[in-house]
Amino acid sequence: MSNNKMLQKKGFKLGTFASNCSSGMTVTKVPERWNNSWENNLRLAKMLDSAGIDFMLPIARWIGYGGETDFHSGVLETMTWAAGILANTQNLTAFATIHTTANNPVVIAKQIATIDQIGGGRAGLNIVAGWNKPEYEALGLSLPDDHETRYGYAQEWYDVIQKLWSSKEHFDWDGKFFQLKGLKGDPAPVNGSVPVLNAAGSPQGREFATDNANFLFTPAIDLARSVDEIKELKGLASKKGKDLGVLTFSHVICRETEAEAREFLKYTAEDNADWEAVDNLVRLQFAHAHSFPHDLLEQIRNLMAAGHGGFPLIGTPEQVAERIVSLHNAGFSGTTLSFVDYAEEFPYFRDNVLPLLEQAGIRDNVKEPEMA
Numbered sequence: 191m192s193n194n195k196m197l198q199k200k201g202f203k204l205g206t207f208a209s210n211c212s213s214g215m216t217v218t219k220v221p222e223r224w225n226n227s228w229e230n231n232l233r234l235a236k237m238l239d240s241a242g243i244d245f246m247l248p249i250a251r252w253i254g255y256g257g258e259t260d261f262h263s264g265v266l267e268t269m270t271w272a273a274g275i276l277a278n279t280q281n282l283t284a285f286a287t288i289h290t291t292a293n294n295p296v297v298i299a300k301q302i303a304t305i306d307q308i309g310g311g312r313a314g315l316n317i318v319a320g321w322n323k324p325e326y327e328a329l330g331l332s333l334p335d336d337h338e339t340r341y342g343y344a345q346e347w348y349d350v351i352q353k354l355w356s357s358k359e360h361f362d363w364d365g366k367f368f369q370l371k372g373l374k375g376d377p378a379p380v381n382g383s384v385p386v387l388n389a390a391g392s393p394q395g396r397e398f399a400t401d402n403a404n405f406l407f408t409p410a411i412d413l414a415r416s417v418d419e420i421k422e423l424k425g426l427a428s429k430k431g432k433d434l435g436v437l438t439f440s441h442v443i444c445r446e447t448e449a450e451a452r453e454f455l456k457y458t459a460e461d462n463a464d465w466e467a468v469d470n471l472v473r474l475q476f477a478h479a480h481s482f483p484h485d486l487l488e489q490i491r492n493l494m495a496a497g498h499g500g501f502p503l504i505g506t507p508e509q510v511a512e513r514i515v516s517l518h519n520a521g522f523s524g525t526t527l528s529f530v531d532y533a534e535e536f537p538y539f540r541d542n543v544l545p546l547l548e549q550a551g552i553r554d555n556v557k558e559p560e561m562a
């Protein structure tokens with residue numbers, strides 16, 4: 191069995207999302223908002239690893255969203271972040287999140303193979319085909335308006351990487367976007383490849399994901415819609431002979447009483463939300479991306495402030511566990527978790543929610559022995 195947890199079939203997957211970003215997933219001005227220093231990421235990673243959490247997923251971001259906090263202006267780069275996480279953990283999968291157009295595939299093939307050796311086969315790759323126009327302008331790149339070109343480029347980019355990982359010989363590449371001479375990829379990842387994520391919302395992106403990814407990420411705004419969406423995605427993948435898992439992202443405020451949890455939600459995401467940044471986020475999503483269904487975007491301004499549109503897990507440990515079980519029952523294979531202060535709030539979740547998920551039978555007793 192692969193030692194990469196994202197390639198193991200057992201249990202509902204749990205990970206964290208965006209701990210490499212300033213303020214994490216909460217667009218708030220409160221002083222308790224997440225400080226994404228390396229020191230805090232390391233402290234968090236070690237706790238997650240020994241609690242049996244499956245993965246950590248970073249966001250790749252090059253400029254912030256403005257507002258008083260300039261939300262996501264302070265971001266640790268994800269390949270180097272993942273290398274550090276893998277060097278300091280034993281069990282979890284750490285993903286690098288990579289923008290195809292900003293990164294040469296020959297370089298990325300080698301970087302992923304290198305961090306995979308550092309982690310003994312525990313690296314992963316989240317492929318971003320691009321959507322955030324101001325960010326592309328900051329990088330001096332032009333974002334193609336049409337999704338065909340964005341995902342056509344992403345496909346050739348990933349084809350180059352796969353060929354580098356599988357070919358034992360030098361080869362030339364003469365494609366539409368890349369002309370490369372005398373290439374060879376050495377080393378390949380420990381197990382030949384790594385788990386691939388993609389979070390496309392558009393039809394073109396979903397073709398790309400079902401062709402290439404082990405997991406597709408999609409928001410869970412309305413679980414009745416999610417049931418149909420997951421069926422459709424899995425159906426599309428299985429027609430291609432693929433087994434695709436569908437993941438979502440959730441935001442946790444877990445407290446002894448529901449009233450306490452709701453009060454903290456109001457404090458962080460209503461009374462002290464950075465609304466200017468929230469509105470910039472929503473505007474950019476409308477303009478360039480299909481990550482959130484556009485007919486639902488207007489309704490989720492509050493969810494954007496609380497957890498970047500993540501599924502709310504707000505309440506007592508029992509209520510939070512019940513909501514996670516509802517994601518499982520809708521057909522999701524796992525979810526990421528975010529917290530206002532990940533490292534301070536995760537231990538309460540670990541001690542009070544994880545046992546309930548084991549009791550519900552959706553996670554094994556996942557705590558693994560320390561490696562020598």
Ligand SMILES: Cc1cc2nc3c(=O)[nH]c(=O)nc-3n(C[C@H](O)[C@H](O)[C@H](O)COP(=O)(O)O)c2cc1C
Pocket residue numbers: 248249250251287317318319320321322388389390391392393395396407408409439478479480481482
């Ligand atoms: C869970 C999740 C993670 C994502 N991570 C990033 C990221 O780190 N950086 C980024 O620029 N876009 C990120 N995206 C955006 C997607 O990669 C994708 O471009 C977006 O959902 C638009 O979909 P579309 O290209 O099909 O329109 C993420 C989206 C989701 C839902």
